[in-house]
Amino acid sequence: MVKLLxxxxxxxxxxxxxxxxxxxxxxxLADVLLMLPPVLAEALFGPKIKLALNGALIRAEGLTLTxxxxxxxxxxxxxx
Amino acid sequence: MVKLLxxxxxxxxxxxxxxxxxxxxxxxLADVLLMLPPVLAEALFGPKIKLALNGALIRAEGLTLTxxxxxxxxxxxxxx
Amino acid sequence: MSAxxxxxxxxxxxxxxxxxxxxxxxxxxxxxxxxxxxxGQVRAGEGVDALELRHFVPLTxxxxxxxxxxxxxxxxxxxxxxxxxxxxMAPGEPIVLVAAAARHRRDxxxxxxxxxxxxxxxxxxxxxxxxGGEWRWIEPRAEDHADLARWA
Amino acid sequence: MSAxxxxxxxxxxxxxxxxxxxxxxxxxxxxxxxxxxxxGQVRAGEGVDALELRHFVPLTxxxxxxxxxxxxxxxxxxxxxxxxxxxxMAPGEPIVLVAAAARHRRDxxxxxxxxxxxxxxxxxxxxxxxxGGEWRWIEPRAEDHADLARWA
Numbered sequence: 343m344v345k346l347l348x349x350x351x352x353x354x355x356x357x358x359x360x361x362x363x364x365x366x367x368x369x370x371l372a373d374v375l376l377m378l379p380p381v382l383a384e385a386l387f388g389p390k391i392k393l394a395l396n397g398a399l400i401r402a403e404g405l406t407l408t409x410x411x412x413x414x415x416x417x418x419x420x421x422x
Numbered sequence: 423m424v425k426l427l428x429x430x431x432x433x434x435x436x437x438x439x440x441x442x443x444x445x446x447x448x449x450x451l452a453d454v455l456l457m458l459p460p461v462l463a464e465a466l467f468g469p470k471i472k473l474a475l476n477g478a479l480i481r482a483e484g485l486t487l488t489x490x491x492x493x494x495x496x497x498x499x500x501x502x
Numbered sequence: 503m504s505a506x507x508x509x510x511x512x513x514x515x516x517x518x519x520x521x522x523x524x525x526x527x528x529x530x531x532x533x534x535x536x537x538x539x540x541x542g543q544v545r546a547g548e549g550v551d552a553l554e555l556r557h558f559v560p561l562t563x564x565x566x567x568x569x570x571x572x573x574x575x576x577x578x579x580x581x582x583x584x585x586x587x588x589x590x591m592a593p594g595e596p597i598v599l600v601a602a603a604a605r606h607r608r609d610x611x612x613x614x615x616x617x618x619x620x621x622x623x624x625x626x627x628x629x630x631x632x633x634g635g636e637w638r639w640i641e642p643r644a645e646d647h648a649d650l651a652r653w654a
Numbered sequence: 655m656s657a658x659x660x661x662x663x664x665x666x667x668x669x670x671x672x673x674x675x676x677x678x679x680x681x682x683x684x685x686x687x688x689x690x691x692x693x694g695q696v697r698a699g700e701g702v703d704a705l706e707l708r709h710f711v712p713l714t715x716x717x718x719x720x721x722x723x724x725x726x727x728x729x730x731x732x733x734x735x736x737x738x739x740x741x742x743m744a745p746g747e748p749i750v751l752v753a754a755a756a757r758h759r760r761d762x763x764x765x766x767x768x769x770x771x772x773x774x775x776x777x778x779x780x781x782x783x784x785x786g787g788e789w790r791w792i793e794p795r796a797e798d799h800a801d802l803a804r805w806a
Contacts, residue, residue, distance in 0.1 A: 347558075349628055350639060351628070394560060396560075397559075399561070414558060418642045419623070419626055419642065420640045427710075429708065429710055430708060431780070431791035474710070477711075494710060494712075496713075496778070500792045500793055520676075521673040521676055521680075524676065525672070525673035528672065528673075529746070533697055533698050535694060535697045536692060536695075537692070537693045538692050538766075539676075539689075540689070540759060541676075541680055542759070545684070545685055545686070607692060607694070608801075614763075618759060
């Protein structure tokens with residue numbers, strides 16, 4: 343299983359705070375996004391969206407997900 | 423009577439927080455100071471000492487005291 | 503004093519009492535002379551029924567701790583306190599409390615100002631408001647980024 | 655809101671409770687969003703047994719009130735609180751509390767900073783400390799005047 347987490351307004355776009363699905367073999371992030379509704383995939387791919395893989399910030403370029411990974415999509419912060 | 427008030431460290435120089443004495447007729451401040459111990463008069467006449475006559479700030483130049491006046495000597499502040 | 507021993511940083515998942523926090527902080531730092539604080543609370547009287555802040559466990563508190571250490575490295579502080587709520591808050595409830603104790607009050611003023619600018623626009627919180635029963639996400643403001651640029 | 659209705663200025667002749675003051679002030683200004691405060695307390699642990707502040711009734715409180723109005727005229731504040739002790743204080747006891755509530759936190763920060771600089775070096779208080787049983791008057795410091803010059 344891989345788990346995708348949607349923070350902030352991305353939760354509304356996704357309709358859920360997280361999505362989990364099985365992943366038999368490692369897959370490029372771009373390929374994983376293809377499995378999602380186009381509106382959500384587009385929102386997740388925006389230039390201002392940061393990523394955290396298993397709790398650590400990571401760049402989207404060349405990212406590959408493997409079984410057990412948790413990938414969080416972090417829109418711009420607006421806290422405090 | 424006129425009353426002289428000594429604020430801050432001037433109280434230590436004067437040995438009291440205030441001094442009162444009778445004043446038959448109006449007198450220039452310089453003449454009043456002559457009635458005080460020289461050490462105190464000198465301390466009260468310093469360039470950094472401000473004056474308040476009956477609670478309002480006033481300049482020393484040309485100041486005359488009359489019966490019933492209260493003159494406060496205010497050294498530099500060091501508050502807060 | 504090392505930074506590690508003097509920063510108190512907390513992510514509060516339930517309402518906290520800023521007055522009690524400040525009293526304890528000031529008592530702990532009775533040798534410092536001055537305590538500057540900022541308290542942010544949910545604005546009342548603007549039609550906002552509720553405010554929600556969301557955080558992301560792996561990043562939010564560690565980011566606040568890094569911020570505290572950066573402030574302590576930059577200014578001479580006797581102590582620094584950061585308490586930040588996450589969750590749903592009602593109008594008038596505290597959101598964030600930052601307090602700095604210092605021997606020289608200028609250090610405390612600047613450290614709290616710095617911490618607030620960073621908490622507002624460079625920490626891992628997402629905010630939404632409920633107005634008339636409808637939730638809407640709050641986007642970052644240009645003003646927040648301008649505030650942050652003061653410290654670059 | 656006019657300045658006259660929103661400044662609370664007090665000369666305290668007995669110990670006061672800064673936490674309670676701040677809690678009441680923040681509750682009163684729940685619509686402001688942000689409250690900045692400065693608390694000055696008698697430094698503990700430096701061999702000072704006691705600190706005394708003296709004031710001059712005709713000038714001290716009126717001067718504090720003028721200062722509050724000047725701050726309110728200069729920045730957009732929802733409220734301003736100034737409480738200043740006079741009398742003999744023990745280490746750890748509060749000397750001064752200044753708090754400003756504002757919609758934009760920068761206004762509150764600057765107003766409290768301004769008020770403190772003026773209270774420290776341009777208000778009618780005289781200070782002495784008792785060290786090892788001996789009282790000594792504190793002279794104004796050059797640093798205080800430099801602080802004041804920032805606002806000219």
